[in-house]
Amino acid sequence: MNYSIALTPGDGIGPEVSSKAVDVLDLIGDKFGHIFNFVELEAGGCAIDSTGEPLPASTLEAALQCDALLLGAVGGPKWETLPGNLRPERALLGLRAGLGVFANLRPAALLPQLKDACPLKDDVLTASHPEGKANFDLLIVRELTGGIYFGERGRDGDGRSPESSAFDTERYSRAEIERVLRVAYDAASKRRGKICLVDKANVLESSRFWREITMETAAEYKDIETSYMYVDNCAMQLIRAPGQFDVIVTSNIFGDILSDEASVLSGSIGMLASASIGAKSAVKKYPAGMYEPIHGSAPDIAGKDLANPLAAILSAAMMLRYSFSLEKEALAIESAVNKTLDSGLRTKDIASRAKNTANEKIVGTNEMAAAVIKALENG
Ligand code: IPM
Ligand code: MG
Numbered sequence: 278m279n280y281s282i283a284l285t286p287g288d289g290i291g292p293e294v295s296s297k298a299v300d301v302l303d304l305i306g307d308k309f310g311h312i313f314n315f316v317e318l319e320a321g322g323c324a325i326d327s328t329g330e331p332l333p334a335s336t337l338e339a340a341l342q343c344d345a346l347l348l349g350a351v352g353g354p355k356w357e358t359l360p361g362n363l364r365p366e367r368a369l370l371g372l373r374a375g376l377g378v379f380a381n382l383r384p385a386a387l388l389p390q391l392k393d394a395c396p397l398k399d400d401v402l403t404a405s406h407p408e409g410k411a412n413f414d415l416l417i418v419r420e421l422t423g424g425i426y427f428g429e430r431g432r433d434g435d436g437r438s439p440e441s442s443a444f445d446t447e448r449y450s451r452a453e454i455e456r457v458l459r460v461a462y463d464a465a466s467k468r469r470g471k472i473c474l475v476d477k478a479n480v481l482e483s484s485r486f487w488r489e490i491t492m493e494t495a496a497e498y499k500d501i502e503t504s505y506m507y508v509d510n511c512a513m514q515l516i517r518a519p520g521q522f523d524v525i526v527t528s529n530i531f532g533d534i535l536s537d538e539a540s541v542l543s544g545s546i547g548m549l550a551s552a553s554i555g556a557k558s559a560v561k562k563y564p565a566g567m568y569e570p571i572h573g574s575a576p577d578i579a580g581k582d583l584a585n586p587l588a589a590i591l592s593a594a595m596m597l598r599y600s601f602s603l604e605k606e607a608l609a610i611e612s613a614v615n616k617t618l619d620s621g622l623r624t625k626d627i628a629s630r631a632k633n634t635a636n637e638k639i640v641g642t643n644e645m646a647a648a649v650i651k652a653l654e655n656g
Contacts, residue, residue: 279312280601283343285320289574291349294589297646298347301590304653305606316343321351321365332371345566345600350574374422376565378553380460381421385539385549386414390618393629394544405518413519418461419532421553423453426529447483454487458494461526465501471523473504475511475531515539545626546572547585550592552599566600568592582641585624587614590649613652622648
């Protein structure tokens with residue numbers, strides 16, 4: 278099969294990590310008889326430099342023609358002083374909205390090889406794990422194209438007077454809530470069958486609406502155990518007892534915050550991939566899909582062969598699974614990553630906190646990616 282993939286390497290470490298994901302996909306193509314055609318596009322700071330806009334219309338148009346989008350990372354100090362609507366981050370928001378990828382899947386699990394990179398003590402992990410293991414494996418399903426990120430915003434007054442004000446609005450329609458809940462429930466039915474709605478229903482009307490609709494949806498999914506948790510409590514439970522969670526479903530802003538928190542537990546944000554998916558349209562073969570590492574552009578380590586390429590590589594695996602239903606191929610990538618970690622290779626961010634690192638070898642981006650490729654070739 279032929280697949281067309283829009284590639285927006287972006288800024289900072291984005292190009293170096295996404296190019297490794299491309300290498301891995303090329304090899305998967307050779308091994309399994311697929312052709313991946315990459316269409317390289319500009320988005321983020323690099324697009325600002327060349328066109329003056331973070332998301333040129335031509336980028337979005339071309340991305341909409343492709344079967345899926347792979348993004349590196351966007352942003353950097355160079356563009357930080359620009360006004361909000363011209364910052365590189367606008368490219369991310371514009372791509373999410375433009376592609377209609379309303380459900381963001383952010384898995385966070387503790388791989389046994391990275392146990393020492395997790396800041397939680399063993400007894401904290403075991404206490405909350407259903408089988409008493411020092412482990413956790415959760416999936417955050419974050420609503421991605423609604424809520425306060427996209428709601429009405431503005432300023433009143435001159436900005437100097439005491440009554441001057443600024444506002445952003447959290448507004449969700451029933452349709453927006455229902456569709457992301459479906460994705461979350463479907464994900465839970467393929468996992469351990471548990472879902473937790475995270476909200477602030479003790480204060481916010483929009484959260485109460487989420488709760489009502491979740492209760493209705495829960496009644497349809499009788500095999501799934503549904504629970505409800507306030508977001509402040511969830512922030513605490515994640516570091517107190519992460520093993521209790523299977524799928525967390527939540528709004529755009531709460532998902533943003535909680536997924537960063539969860540990433541620390543898995544050892545490093547440099548390990549975490551994400552998939553953003555939308556509806557299947559009548560005109561396209563595959564559902565809308567955008568894949569990116571959770572980490573940012575890390576300008577301080579860009580170009581130094583220090584970045585962890587695994588989140589980008591694992592994002593490519595998610596693309597194969599969620600956009601193209603190529604499960605075997607996705608598993609091949611994940612298993613190659615596993616073998617590489619088994620062999621003791623670590624980029625700096627996932628090196629053990631313990632002093633005894635005798636069986637670990639600290640490597641750079643290139644060596645890490647080369648090892649994954651080798652494991653794939655031999656696998
Ligand atoms: C993320 C990021 C983005 C977000 C920023 C860069 C706009 O933090 O993908 O989590 O807030 O969604
Ligand atoms: Mg974030």
